[in-house]
Amino acid sequence: MASIPPLRERAEHHLRALAGDSARLRDDQWTAIHALVAEHRRALVVQRTGWGKSAVYFVATALRRAEGAGPTVIVSPLLALMRNQIAAAERAGIHARTINSSNTTAWEATYADVAAGEVDVLLVSPERLNNPEFRDRVLPRLAAGAGLVVIDEAHCVSDWGHDFRPDYRRIRSLLHELPDGIPVLATTATANERVTRDVAEQLQSGGGETLVLRGPLERESLRLAVADLPDPTARLSWLAEQLPRIEGSGIVYTLTVSAALETARFLTEQGMDVRAYTGQTDPEERRDAEDALLQNRVKALVATSALGMGFDKPDLGFVIHLGAPQSPISYYQQVGRAGRGVSRAEAVLLPGREDTQIWAYFAGLSFPPEDTVRQTLEVLDAEGGPLSTAALETRVDLRRTRLEQMLKVLDVDGAVQRVRGGWTSTGRPWSYDADRYAAVAEAREREQRAMLDYIATGTCRMEFLRRQLDDPQAEPCGRCDVCTGEFWPTEVDPGHREAAAAHLDRPGTPITPRRQWPSGMDTLDVPLSGKIKEDLRASEGRALARFTDVGWGNELRRRLAEDAPDEPVDERMLQAVVRVLATWAWDRRPVGVVAMPSTTRPKLITDLASRLSELGRLEPVGTLDYRVPPGPRRHNSAMRLGQVYSALTITDELKERLADLQNRTPGPVLLVDDYADTGWSLTVGTALLRRAGAPEVLPLTLATSGG
Template identity: 55%
Template sequence: MTPTAAHARHILRTLVGREDAEFHVGQLEAIETLVDDRRRALVVQRTGWGKSAVYFVATLLLRQRGAGPTILVSPLLALMRDQVAAAARAGVRAVAINSANVHEWDDVLRAIAADEVDVLLVSPERLNNPAFRDEHLPALLSRAGMLVVDEAHCISDWGHDFRPDYRRLRDLIAQMPEGVPVLATTATANSRVVTDVAEQVGMNVHGHPVEVVTVRGPLARASLRLGVLPLPDTRTRLAWLLSHLNDLPGSGIIYTLTVSAADDTARLLRDAGHAVRSYTGQTDTEERERSEEMLTRNEVKALVATSALGMGFDKPDLGFVVHLGAPSSPVAYYQQVGRAGRATDNAEVLLLPGPEDEAIWRYFATASMPSADNARAVLDTLRASDGPLSTPALESRVNLRRTPLELLLKVLDVDGAVTRVRGGWLATGEPWEYDEERYTRIAAERRIEQNAMLAYESTADCRMEFLQRALDDDTAAPCGRCDNCSGPWYPTDLLAAAHTEATTALDRVGVLLEPRAQWPTGAARLGVEVRGNIPPAQRLAPGRALARLTDLGWGGTLRELFAPGQPDAPASQALLGGCVRALADWGWAERPAAVVSVPSRSRPQLIDSVARGLASAGRLPYLGTLDHAGGGPSGAPGGNSAYRLAGVWNRFTVGSALADALDAYAGQPVLLVDDQADSRWTLTVAGRVLHAAGVATVLPFVLAVR
């Protein structure tokens, strides 16, 4: 055993707290590549193999040889928290710089300057923060003893979790001085992604390739017992969870594809007495941390989560993973089920696919890709500006919402067309063309992945072997444990009470519709001379929607109703019945005295039937509809607030017949009916018109909210 190997084994045993601990195959090879040879390495190993042990052990060995601190690029705050805790157990002094600890940055930087830090964790997004990038990063890179890129599949366009910010790492890696080792790690990369990542990791400052040592091991997870249980509908899948959640071992994760599904499922299970919590990208950071701690301590049976709970959450004894709806690729599925069974002999993994999965996949596949028109609009706006434009300022000049605008700016930044500076964004002046071919290839690859996921669901062969082959693991072999190898291991019976509870939960109606309280920034630039707070006398009252389009229950009915190409028709009796129940549960301070509708060009029969039906059920007069003015609303739904407001401003009016009818209800509440609420500016402007006509309180009601 070499001196490096002996010392490394001593550190490993301290790290895991066992005197008999030995390295897994490949760990020592990676450590010696980094420490003795000072080379670049890509480690592709299954979840739980011990990739963090490689960079922690290598860090301490390098530090003892006089090297500077390791810079560890890590994608998630949850992952950073776990890594800092794991480092402390190994005697590694690790600190993080991220958006959640801005107040600690000065202390962290002072500790680094005093050489009191072994590992600095940063997010890929932080690398492009102007202050950090310009003031701190150059000094850190000049002193770095090693650079580590965790979850390196995010670098690749072909990775299941590609992130634009990760593409900047190619340039960062190329800046590393010769002799400073670089390590990239991932558990979820097929051959195409491995080749792509190795090419990006293996580039020096002169643009010349350098050799990257790839350490790749078998990806089979012997502890996982995989299964797929097709059930006819959402109601039955929820009933299965209600019937058998307590039969699953230990505590675990129930994954859903949307935020609404996570919230709805968690509420249903809690109402039935199960200790669960919802965990999504919209969950407050402190609440997320609390939920992670509760799951780690087995204080809850499960977290009902979106993919926000993925990379980095480390509970070695996690007993099960259930998917209520399938991820869009076998590789993404492998990554998520890899949360379970890291330090246990057995963990159960069950997929409950849904008929809505494919529609959700298509939505997310297209939502992440920028369009050529939007990219050119952003570039033209920045090129015409005299100075940097902040994201809100850009938002008022191009018809894009904040999230897709930020994603597009990241893509343009990585492509070199724009740069982020203090005060906002600038066009670099570099030539840029929309890479149609690239996005077409990515879209085609996504469709192939989706088809592969459908094949996983229906295969009669070993499921673990299928996932290994999806990751191009040439050691793939039947596992002998999954439902195809040894027969179904999961129960299929349903408790009668569970089916009733699921039916009741899915039939739940009524979603709060918050009124707009402020005019959007930049409206005046589009000819709408308003700013600041909306005067209380012009605001809507809090309203209601029948359901969200993404809800598990009524969401399916509404998605079908509003699907492209669906013909206009009067509302069904079932739909009207749901609307009546939503109004009955409203609990308004003062009952409406009459009903008015928003004019619709696409679904006039639907809106008319709903408005008249609610009026009839409530024994209220239906006064009619507002009129379109100036040709009616302009622009397409889905734009940002300033553009949506401009598209409906001064586009509604109270006709003479409606004005006469409203006179009899001056000073009384009126129910305002529309089909959907997206930006809520149509309702806000229509309500403002009714206020001007003497209506005291406008109570908005819509069928669907996005």
């Protein structure tokens, strides 16, 4: 009878099937595999991007399956990562399937294949873990029968991590409910000592200590650099000039969706083959863009962090940041996507003066204050049955995204539960950990200060990043711009600067009209539901720019800040709005102008409406009115609608002037406001004007939120 080869020999065989005949296991790879397969332990592997963490769980999967164990369940955060991993697994003869939001029609067939033993690896998105049907019906069976459980990008489990995600908190429950003897592997490339300790503690079960394997974070191929340019025009000019000179293809990261779209448009106009990639990009377009970059059919993807963890392209030649991420740890993770399979890759940061304002915006999405959380729990307690997120939105003043994040945290804490039909209270006691939330916020602020220190540092940049990740082997790299004294030029070609200035000064962005009233408005005594009737609906509007735009966005944020004085519109901004009107391809030219009322900027809005009337030879019809002051601006959509519905009105005088205008010169009217946020002020104002006889209403604002 033939003897069975030793475990390491079999592991090496599976590795060669996965990575080629010359592949050999690293010492820490073997240590992790042995712990998982021979000892059924729980392990945390913290190693740099490209080290081979996925090889550990694929080799361990092959060994466990050969022993008759169940499939490996991998919790993986992004579809790009899933697709890459499935392809890699198939090369090694490992049959992998995935369950995520893009393949819902295949779920039942996948479950059946798992039950039949035909699936070796099942990749699950963290969002699935909190889906009631999956959590209650599928997950217990998967967990009980798993041969190995893998938590990829495990820093997301820790709320101390730079990329904490509420959906990942469900993993804590999953790990505690696993039967004894099922090994668990957690992997990440970006965890400092505090996050490593937190994740390791969460992995522990039954008194067994988590095996932590942490390696040096040096990336020998990366050439880190900072090019500090004075303004957005200079940064776009720099990209247009330098990108064609950098070898290979790569990624240009931006902080916002609008910046990604705008930058991609500009570079395309300059003759470069680039594509935009954001969380708002259609999934099919995202897949096509990923493939185009993988096959070097484009010079770059201009992307937000949606092109995130696990994107695997060994020959990625550069990562350029148009704006700084909020932390050095996040920055290290993103630049680490470059240079895995090439000897040199450029990582250049182009910081912006507006970066800190964008960080402040995202900081506003943190866990809500205690009184808001208590109010949510009280609403659910009083209801006695499930409430949908939309229904809760009419009773709790939080935007939809932030409300959903809070509910996920409360779910894992045991205070609420997601069920069919929405959310219910469990009635269990719950305490608000104010000290921890404050400490997390303070940690975020420290990370932001450290990012500013990275930009300004006069010492080795790679050493700086490695020290931020508590790498004990951090030392000068000898390759970055500080170490070599070789800095990227900051003077830009006048021709490129002129083209960038013209692009950024190009005004105008659409305002999509609301088509549906929020559900549950009857709880706010607002008799609105279903679709907005077509004869009350606004046409597509225009704003000068988004607050997050690279060009006009900076100026609009200053002009419309809460503490900015209420002054008439300045000439440059007025002329830009005139250009928006001149390029607006409306079906019928407007004949009159109506201003929205304002308690904060009446001078700005009425002056803008008046001057547009004069310049465009449009009749100044007047201003809508408030029957009662609307009060402080509400944060979420439903409450904002309730607020403006009860406050906004149209005077008899305005009705008469509008009717007179339509009798003399029928046509659309412009509805002018300072900015559009939820869009409900413009929607309600439009409905009032259309009921009063306006055949069409064209919203026009200086700014719109978004991106």
